[in-house]
Amino acid sequence: MFRKINNWCIGALAVMLMTGTFEAQAQPDGATLFKQCATCHSPFKDGTGPKLQGVREKWNSGGAKDGSIYHWVKDWEAAAAADPYAANETKVKPGSMMKFPTLSNEEIDAIFDYVDAQVENKPAAPVAGGDGNVEVVEQELPMGWIWLAFAIVLTVVVVSLGNVKNRLVLISKAKGGEDVEDVPSFIDDIKSWAWRNRKLTAFLILCVVIGVFVALFLGLYTIDVKEGYHPSQPIEFPHSVHAGINGIDCRYCHNVVTESKSASLPTVNVCMNCHKQVTGTTPEQQEKIKKIYEAAGWDGNQFTGKTKEIVWNKVHVLPDHVYFSHEQHVTAGNVDCMQCHGDMKKRTETAQVMPVSELNKIEGNIQLTKPTLTMGWCIECHDQKGISDGPLDTKKDGYYAEIHKRLLENDPKLYEQYMKDGKVSVKELGGWECIKCHY
Numbered sequence: 001m002f003r004k005i006n007n008w009c010i011g012a013l014a015v016m017l018m019t020g021t022f023e024a025q026a027q028p029d030g031a032t033l034f035k036q037c038a039t040c041h042s043p044f045k046d047g048t049g050p051k052l053q054g055v056r057e058k059w060n061s062g063g064a065k066d067g068s069i070y071h072w073v074k075d076w077e078a079a080a081a082a083d084p085y086a087a088n089e090t091k092v093k094p095g096s097m098m099k100f101p102t103l104s105n106e107e108i109d110a111i112f113d114y115v116d117a118q119v120e121n122k123p124a125a126p127v128a129g130g131d132g133n134v135e136v137v138e139q140e141l142p143m144g145w146i147w148l149a150f151a152i153v154l155t156v157v158v159v160s161l162g163n164v165k166n167r168l169v170l171i172s173k174a175k176g177g178e179d180v181e182d183v184p185s186f187i188d189d190i191k192s193w194a195w196r197n198r199k200l201t202a203f204l205i206l207c208v209v210i211g212v213f214v215a216l217f218l219g220l221y222t223i224d225v226k227e228g229y230h231p232s233q234p235i236e237f238p239h240s241v242h243a244g245i246n247g248i249d250c251r252y253c254h255n256v257v258t259e260s261k262s263a264s265l266p267t268v269n270v271c272m273n274c275h276k277q278v279t280g281t282t283p284e285q286q287e288k289i290k291k292i293y294e295a296a297g298w299d300g301n302q303f304t305g306k307t308k309e310i311v312w313n314k315v316h317v318l319p320d321h322v323y324f325s326h327e328q329h330v331t332a333g334n335v336d337c338m339q340c341h342g343d344m345k346k347r348t349e350t351a352q353v354m355p356v357s358e359l360n361k362i363e364g365n366i367q368l369t370k371p372t373l374t375m376g377w378c379i380e381c382h383d384q385k386g387i388s389d390g391p392l393d394t395k396k397d398g399y400y401a402e403i404h405k406r407l408l409e410n411d412p413k414l415y416e417q418y419m420k421d422g423k424v425s426v427k428e429l430g431g432w433e434c435i436k437c438h439y
């Protein structure tokens, strides 16, 4: 009995996995896709971006060109150049909409369909890292699960019908006075077929397993691409003037970056260390620096006590289930800030998630291909980057030398294999293990 249950469980699982993966490709999932918009947009409320419910209708009836709204989502700048209606939309918060060049029209429609289907007044939780007033809409049961449930039910029905048929044969034989041996059940039929064609069966199972893995990984590589993300900030803080021209060390403002998980952002007191005196040369600068004074409650001579926090919008955001530590990369791994954030000394605008194509232009950076901040990006670097350039590097505290020494003592053969390419990569030390990055 249990063997049977076991068997059809496996069958059902295979069907589930297959339909699951096909489903994921066939139909774009508006709820998931909308997550990348939800940091700025809510269906019903204006936040960083305007509310999105009914926006397609608004554009169509407002006189936008055909297909202009898709163009907008893919590249608002190009859309604004091509369509006066779109150009008008850029006036809400100029330059703050993100570009999504990889979304297809179907996917964009799926997002709008999802948004239009939302009903207001549902209790909603705020999004971490986004605007305080942005809402996450409650997740609907995704279509994928409905298909899965359907696949399970179907499998159960097929198997039961097969068994019923065999039972009927058995009964009719018994009635006819025939000698009744145990007629093979439907599952037994399948099993014996599989046994007779075991090579084919093995091949089919292998195909399914490989297919599932490939689909899974291709999916993981590109989930939730944040490249180019450039939120607006309360003060137009230029890194170029500070870290560049004035040569201020990154750690002056991001003061825990070498010793903790987070890099931290400076408080207004840090700004005031200099800006009590530095009031700006041009009127433009003075205007910007005035905002620091408002936040610090500084009237030019003394602190009034009327402070107002500067709320910087977070630029680099990883999902909650990912663990990333600056100390591990900057101090232990000796990776330069530029590798992941670009050359901030030259950055005249506020910070942005630099596209990998830009990062690759910086001399000395490891060349990567996957979009910045995706899992593929992390993993690709862990494969390429050695924990040191040679077997006995001269890093002062002997950190790497110690690792190499231990590896050599524990398993000289394995060590030799690692060192074939001249390095022990982060991956070879476990940097591809799910648990290292996922809680």
Ligand code: HEC
Pocket: 033, 034, 036, 037, 038, 039, 040, 041, 048, 049, 050, 051, 052, 055, 069, 072, 073, 089, 090, 091, 092, 093, 094, 095, 096, 097, 098, 100, 111, 230, 231
């Ligand atoms: C970084 C913040 C941000 C993200 C992320 C973002 N948007 Fe926007 N969006 C804006 C802003 C700001 C505007 C207002 C446009 C302007 O002033 O330039 C806007 C405008 C729009 C408009 C026009 C709204 C109207 O009322 O006409 C649409 C449509 C839109 N966004 C769709 C999307 C979609 C779809 C996504 C996700 C795939 C998305 N946006 C992601 C910030 C964002």
Ligand code: HEC
Pocket: 233, 237, 239, 242, 243, 248, 249, 250, 251, 252, 253, 254, 265, 266, 312, 313, 314, 315, 316, 317, 337, 338, 341, 344, 345, 349, 350, 351, 352
């Ligand atoms: C004078 C203070 C100061 C110095 C020096 C400084 N930063 Fe910043 N940094 C800031 C402020 C303020 C922000 C928030 C505004 C923004 O996002 O541009 C910021 C933001 C950032 C961000 C984006 C943070 C996020 O939300 O994801 C990165 C990355 C960054 N800085 C890297 C650097 C690097 C690398 C250096 C050294 C080359 C450096 N910073 C030097 C003040 C400073």
Ligand code: HEC
Pocket: 250, 251, 254, 257, 261, 262, 263, 264, 265, 316, 317, 318, 324, 326, 329, 330, 335, 336, 337, 338, 339, 340, 341, 373
């Ligand atoms: C290996 C890539 C990598 C390197 C090297 C790196 N960062 Fe980051 N940085 C990240 C990632 C990823 C995040 C987002 C972290 C998160 O959301 O948990 C981030 C976030 C930040 C932030 C936003 C605040 C925070 O802690 O979330 C600042 C500021 C920052 N980095 C500054 C720096 C500075 C300064 C250096 C060099 C001393 C540096 N980073 C080196 C990948 C890197």
Ligand code: HEC
Pocket: 235, 236, 237, 238, 241, 242, 246, 248, 253, 266, 267, 268, 270, 271, 272, 273, 274, 275, 278, 279, 280, 281, 282, 284, 285, 288, 289, 292
């Ligand atoms: C170590 C000293 C120092 C610190 C700390 C500092 N600044 Fe500055 N900042 C300067 C100098 C110097 C200038 C250039 C002023 C000039 O050219 O007259 C400047 C210029 C600026 C400007 C005008 C830039 C422009 O050209 O448009 C802004 C805005 C600004 N700072 C914001 C900040 C903020 C926000 C902080 C805190 C996060 C901060 N600064 C911290 C030294 C500092």
Ligand code: HEC
Pocket: 318, 322, 323, 324, 325, 328, 329, 332, 333, 334, 335, 339, 340, 366, 373, 374, 377, 378, 379, 381, 382, 385, 386, 387, 426, 429, 430, 431, 436, 437
């Ligand atoms: C530019 C290369 C680079 C990128 C990009 C990068 N890492 Fe790393 N990572 C390293 C290096 C080098 C080390 C080894 C540090 C050491 O020697 O302990 C490391 C180590 C780690 C470790 C510790 C591994 C262990 O074996 O203990 C974790 C966890 C980690 N990285 C997470 C991430 C995450 C998450 C991302 C993406 C958001 C990321 N890394 C992106 C280079 C990178």
Ligand code: HEC
Pocket: 220, 222, 223, 224, 225, 318, 319, 322, 373, 374, 375, 378, 379, 382, 431, 432, 433, 434, 435, 436, 437, 438
């Ligand atoms: C080097 C760090 C690293 C390792 C190792 C790693 N991941 Fe990830 N993973 C990430 C990052 C970063 C993200 C978030 C990517 C994004 O937001 O685009 C992620 C996202 C995911 C997601 C998508 C969740 C979502 O946001 O919807 C899944 C599932 C996942 N990882 C599973 C795994 C599995 C299984 C393994 C082991 C085979 C693994 N990861 C190993 C860094 C890592």
